[in-house]
Each structure stands twice: as structure tokens, then as C-alpha cells.
Amino acid sequence: MKILLLRFPLREQNRFTIPWHLAFFKQILEPMGHQVVILDGQVDPMSTEQYVQYALDGEFELVGLGGIATCFGKMQKFSRLMKEARPEVTLVAGGHVTADIPFIMEKTRVDIIINGEGELVLANLVQALAEGRDWQGIKGLSYRAGGDIVRNPDERLLDMDELPDLDLSQLPLEKYDTSVPGYFLVDDEARRLEQAGYKALHFFPARGCPYRCTFCYRHIPKYRYYKREKLDRMFAYLKDNGFAFLVLSDECITANRKHFTTICELARKHGIYWLSNSRVNYITEDVLDLALSHNCVGLKYGVESFDQQMLDAMKKGTTVRQNIDALNLGYRYGLVVPLQLILGTDGENRDTILNTRRGVWSYWPTEDQANVAILNPYPGTPDYLLALEKGLIQDKEAFHLGLTNQNKAEMSVNFSLLSEAELKAWQWWLHVEQALSYRVKLRTWRLDRSFRYRLRRFAGAYLRLLKEPANFFQFNRYLLRGVDYWFDRPPVLQWREKFPGRATT
Ligand code: SF4
Numbered sequence: 001m002k003i004l005l006l007r008f009p010l011r012e013q014n015r016f017t018i019p020w021h022l023a024f025f026k027q028i029l030e031p032m033g034h035q036v037v038i039l040d041g042q043v044d045p046m047s048t049e050q051y052v053q054y055a056l057d058g059e060f061e062l063v064g065l066g067g068i069a070t071c072f073g074k075m076q077k078f079s080r081l082m083k084e085a086r087p088e089v090t091l092v093a094g095g096h097v098t099a100d101i102p103f104i105m106e107k108t109r110v111d112i113i114i115n116g117e118g119e120l121v122l123a124n125l126v127q128a129l130a131e132g133r134d135w136q137g138i139k140g141l142s143y144r145a146g147g148d149i150v151r152n153p154d155e156r157l158l159d160m161d162e163l164p165d166l167d168l169s170q171l172p173l174e175k176y177d178t179s180v181p182g183y184f185l186v187d188d189e190a191r192r193l194e195q196a197g198y199k200a201l202h203f204f205p206a207r208g209c210p211y212r213c214t215f216c217y218r219h220i221p222k223y224r225y226y227k228r229e230k231l232d233r234m235f236a237y238l239k240d241n242g243f244a245f246l247v248l249s250d251e252c253i254t255a256n257r258k259h260f261t262t263i264c265e266l267a268r269k270h271g272i273y274w275l276s277n278s279r280v281n282y283i284t285e286d287v288l289d290l291a292l293s294h295n296c297v298g299l300k301y302g303v304e305s306f307d308q309q310m311l312d313a314m315k316k317g318t319t320v321r322q323n324i325d326a327l328n329l330g331y332r333y334g335l336v337v338p339l340q341l342i343l344g345t346d347g348e349n350r351d352t353i354l355n356t357r358r359g360v361w362s363y364w365p366t367e368d369q370a371n372v373a374i375l376n377p378y379p380g381t382p383d384y385l386l387a388l389e390k391g392l393i394q395d396k397e398a399f400h401l402g403l404t405n406q407n408k409a410e411m412s413v414n415f416s417l418l419s420e421a422e423l424k425a426w427q428w429w430l431h432v433e434q435a436l437s438y439r440v441k442l443r444t445w446r447l448d449r450s451f452r453y454r455l456r457r458f459a460g461a462y463l464r465l466l467k468e469p470a471n472f473f474q475f476n477r478y479l480l481r482g483v484d485y486w487f488d489r490p491p492v493l494q495w496r497e498k499f500p501g502r503a504t505t
Pocket of ligand 1: 209210211212213216217218251252279
């Protein structure tokens, strides 16, 4: 069969994330005698009409579509145009964008959805189609039958070692961003490697996450990782091919101590510098000592809130104390730890935000930067189901299209007990307050562009709140209530006390 695998472009043109899963599909299908072309909208951006024309010109018999939920509008349009032009082409979709299967079946012209992990299911489906066999019984598929939608039982999850080896020749790597970010250059050896021409690359050493935060989409259960022998081969292969700086897109690399220790040991063995993700409940001196003495340049972790009620509502499984301790440890070790907060969880109010503001002043920041997001209940997440249950999403199509067209400042659903205008004013105030905390603690009074931008955004949101006089009054009352802890300096900590030799450029 002639197969096109298409990843739609995201709103942000990010050329750093490489679609390894598409490469795996290709590596599995081609030895079976099929011809596979990968078209990644992140590096080949086109209009939807142009993607359709590409598929028509190439005379593909099957088109595999996928991406995150923000691709819905493009997928809907592509499937309509494609079916109008050539109805016999089989459209198969998977990934986050298909999280609400009945809705996708109703509102797009996709023929088949792959539920969950795709490698085994797509191979079985393509083979059945190519041989003209019935495919309806294949595990892991959803499809229309008469007026119904059939969802077959799930296919088994792969052992990660069953996946094909990484093969850099499967993707046009020259189109991706493999430049080395400054945070990797922590010592003389890292700088030497960068000058010698070594590049940066991201890949997934594990799949899944053992946690279930309510805002996070987890369509594949369990936490699985490659065994040591395979990882050893991968690290050697990447280093031999000029990649010495790896972003390991593991959802929580510390979730399994054996896997984490393996990564550390192999990184040092192969002279590879790395960055990955963790959670505050794993950030201890023991973990950071192990990571940083084995070429780790950073472990990112989202604190989300400094209010326990909100952390519990998110099912985050962490405490405010753990958040503060993890951030302070990050400071003592000199890690790059941007503050990541989520506002607007179910029940958020002025008091819970006051606690989060207090938390912003209770730790030593490593960076003059905060990511303060307002909760978006992405399809497939527990928060999406909650929004449906509460009637906060009345029209699923408008909601999905809203995610496609939304700019970052827009809100899709408001779970909080505050008006949308007030929530946005607090969002921008938290940006400003983090910047103030940074400046007070580190005694730096930079009035740089980024600080002025945050002030401007806050001023705009604050003025818009004037249209709601009662909320404007309460906002100011709470704003002043927060000021007392500005001068409540947490115990002094020493920046990079633990690894003083390290210095990023
Ligand atoms: S937010 Fe992080 S820890 Fe929570 S479920 Fe998602 S990946 Fe796991």
C-alpha cells in the first residue's frame, strides 16, 4: 500500500520535537512491503488544501493523521476535502486529537481511529487492507458500523524493547532544530563538545506516567521504559552520529529508580549531557546528587499551585511543602527550574490564589520567568469530563475548534469561582509578583523588556477589570492582603552551593 503519515502543524512552530512514532511506523510497515512517506507539518508547514493536494498527487491509498487536540480543525477540514476529492482513500487517525472517539467519528470523515498505542494496530490494519481481508475485528480500532460506533478491545501494550531502534535516516533531520541551548553548556567538557560540532536531540526513553493529574491527557496506561541494553545501544548510536546533548522526553524520569539510575550511568559512560522531567515528590538531595554527577543539566517539574486544596483537586499527589522544598533544592543545585503554575482549577478562588502568591515568595527562584497558565480541559482528560458533567462545555465542536483557533490569552472554560476578567488579572499579577520576588531576593532591579511586557499585560487586564466594579474592589483588597509577606524573606540559601563548578552560558 502507499501510505502517507501526516502530522499537522501545531500553533507554535516548534522544530525541536521529532515525530519518532512516525519513524517507527515507517520502520515497521516498509519491511512488510508498503511504501510510507512522512509529512511533518512542524517542518513542512502548508495550508490544509496543500496537504490534500499532496495526498492526491502522491496517490496515497491510506493517510494516517494525528496530533494533539489543537489540530482538530485541520483534521476535520482535511478529512472533508480528502473524501470529497477521493472517497476511496482510507483515513486513519490516532493520538490526542482523537481522545473523544464518538465526537471525532461524528464530526469528521475519518474512517478508522486507533485507540491508544499505534504500532501493532496500524501494522495489523494495513496488512488486512492490503490483502483485502476483513479488518473490523482487529484489536485497538474504532469505526462506524451502520448508525453505531464500534470500539474493539484494546491491543496489548508493547514491551518498549519491541520498538524499532532509532534510525536517524528515517526523518529529514536537517529540517529540525538541533542547535544546542545554552543551558547544556555547564562545564568545560560540554563546551568542548559543542565546539566540536555535537548537536542536541530529543527522544523518548519511556512511555506513559504512573500519575493521573486531572489536567493531563494519559491515553496509554502504565509507565514503560527501554531496558538497559537497548538504551546503551541508543546512546552509543546517537553519540556516534554527533548528538551529545539529549532532551529526554520522559514524563517522569525518576518514577522508576532502576530506569533513572540506568539513564544516569549510560549518560556518563557515553559522555552525553541530558535534561528531563520529574515531579517535586522525587526531588531529594539523593536524586539530584545522582543526576548532576552524571551529566544531568536539569530536571523540570511543575508545581502547579501553592494551595493544597487546588493540588488535591488536580489529584497532583504532592504537597505545598514538597513544592517549596523542590524549588529550593533546584536553587541550591543550580538547576534551571522555571516556575510552572496552573490557575483556574475547579473551585479556585481569591484565597487559594493568595496562597499561591504566598508560595511565590517562599522559595528562592533560579529564573526570572514564570509560566502561569489558565486551565484548559483538553479532550480525554478528567477535567474535560468534569467540564462536560458541569455543563461548562455545551457545544463540543465549538470547544474543539476553539482549541484550534485559540490564542494563548483566551480561555475555553472557567472552572473557578472568579470571573474570567478577574482570573486573567490574577494570572498577569502572578507573572509580575514572581518577577518582583526574583528581584527582591536576588537584589537585582532589572527593568528589562520582559519585565515591562509583564507589567503591561497586567495593566491591561487590571483596567479591563474596571468593568466589574465589585470584582475590581475585591481584587484590590486581596492584592493588598498579599503585601505583608513580601518582606517575609525565606531563610537564605546559597545559589549552586551543591555543584559550584557548574556555570551555564
Ligand atoms: S502532569 Fe506530569 S505527573 Fe501528572 S499525569 Fe501528567 S505527566 Fe504525569
